[in-house]
Amino acid sequence: MPARVLVAKPGLDGHDRGAKLVARVLRDAGFEVVYLGIRQRPVEIAAIAVQEDVDVVGLSILSGAHVALTRKTHDAMVAAGGDDIPLVVGGTIPQSDVPKLRAAGAVEVYPTGTPLEQIVASMNELTAAAERS
């Protein structure tokens, strides 16, 4: 069964080029992609992640609110019983914020300019790790 990846944009920022591109590339790479689109509330992302039993949750944030929204989504996932699902984040993210995002609950961070193949490879690793455990 193909691994399932949820892709969503929390918060109000509507720049979805990156999120759609990643969703498409992951689909082409054999993942089953649950794409929620823009303006998703963290509690809804968490609820759907658990309900759809996804293997990874990917957030795309370009508004600068990445640390707060990652923390909110992570907390919502814990509350919804999805704390075992790895959370990854991409977007307009300065290098100096990468440690803050990890502290907020992201296991991987993909700042602007991250090659798409690197994201696919990273997803393969994360979902393979999930299968082993």
Add this chain to the structure above:
Amino acid sequence: MPGQDGERIVTSESGIPLKPHYGPDDLPPAADVPDPGVFPFTRGNFPTGYQGRLWTLRQYSGFGTAEESNERYRYLLAQGGTGLSVALDLPTQCGYDSDHPDVEEEVGRVGVAIDTLADAELLFDQIPLDQVSTSFTINGTAAILLAFYVAAGEKQGVDRAKLRGTIQNDILKEYVSRGTWIWPPRPSLRLIADTIEFCATDVPKFNAISVAGAHFRDAGANAAQEMAFTLMDGVTYCDEVVSRGRMTIDEFAPQVSFFFYTHGDFFEEIAKYRAGRRRWARIVKERYGAKNEKSCMFRVGCVAGGASLYAPQAHNNIVRVAYEALASVLGGVQSMFTAAWDEPFALPTEESTTLALRTQQVLAYETGVAKVADPLGGSYYVEALTDAMEAKVIEIMDDLERQGGMVEAVEKGYLHSLIADEAFRIAQALDSGARPVVGVNKFVTDDAAPEVEGFELNEKGRLRQLERLAEVKRSRSGADVTATLRALESAAANDSVNLMPLLVDCAKAYCTVGEMVDVLKNQWGEFSQPVVF
């Protein structure tokens, strides 16, 4: 791509095939390219080009609270900026007040938070609104911000007839690419037509709408799609106003303007602006029977930067923006924003924004490119490419007509899929190297990314905003709020009433953005975006 004889076919970024060279046989008929200032304005709207009036150097800016933004505006005006451009935070753009529980982390982040007229008064404190022109990047809540601007002007003693500026007010592209939609397309079109009528009668120096292709472009569209989608949006708005039968095209068309991104394919960008100017002029004359040639003028602002900027070797962006700014000027734009080199990482610093402004100033005052109108007019290549671009634009517009027009194309997700396809194609071309980008897929170095400071939200500023909102809610007249909101709600149910005067009444009663938006949501419902990737 290989041709039949195995030779490589060179194309522009929009896929227009290019010849090895161009000659006299490639020139269009003389009627298509009369002198600058002559219909259909291929060579520019004005006979004297930028000698008559330089383009407006307009830097997008605004963050945090109204006080902080006000300080930044006064700084930019003192540095020689000639117009203000107001960036609003996402809650304001999507119709939420700063105290809404879902938007806590977004208050004052990508722009300034405006909840009530009190914030607008502070934002323009000591800035004489009869002397500056102000451009608002606002769409879903554009009518409300216009109401605030009119009311803020009146508080300064400035008559609304003297106000100059622009609201973006282009909802169709929001449904597809920028995402700050609130209500469904049809009531939103009605509200936009209301603002266009209101500006024509009450605020005659204010542009009621800036039809924006820029966001299609940033979402992945190519230059020809950007122009075609935007002209189709323009047609949709004009159809809406004209179909009411209350106003002719000549009464409002001079207040319609356009807005694009200039990206890296130098000559194609120049051709895009020239082709767009000619096409729009003909649409306005042929489709709507305009009698006034001013109505046919395609007035355009642009941004140099956006998705044409890259994170690796980020200082290269300074060079990219300079070339794009030059293409914009050779294309004849009326106003320009140059993006800062650090845009792919973070909100720009004062230093990087100033450098971006200086880029335009060097172009305007040192290079001499502004001395002659349409300096490339008559170039075999530029004229032929302008023709090819116009043909491509017409082809895309015809396809959209066949899809049932823009509202249908939006509701069905057709536009979303065209843009996603093109974005994907570009990503593949970057990956394969078919589209070379220095520092990204060519001449790559493994330099660490430059250290850029993230913009820390000023928590004190947010709390001050919440305090001000609470204070406004305490001190305003509850009876006025209820009465003006009720009047708005009942008018919203009746298509023949113009809502703008009612929104101005709400603004003056210190109703919040969220209150006005919610009242209209009760009547009109909310949009739900088709999910296409």
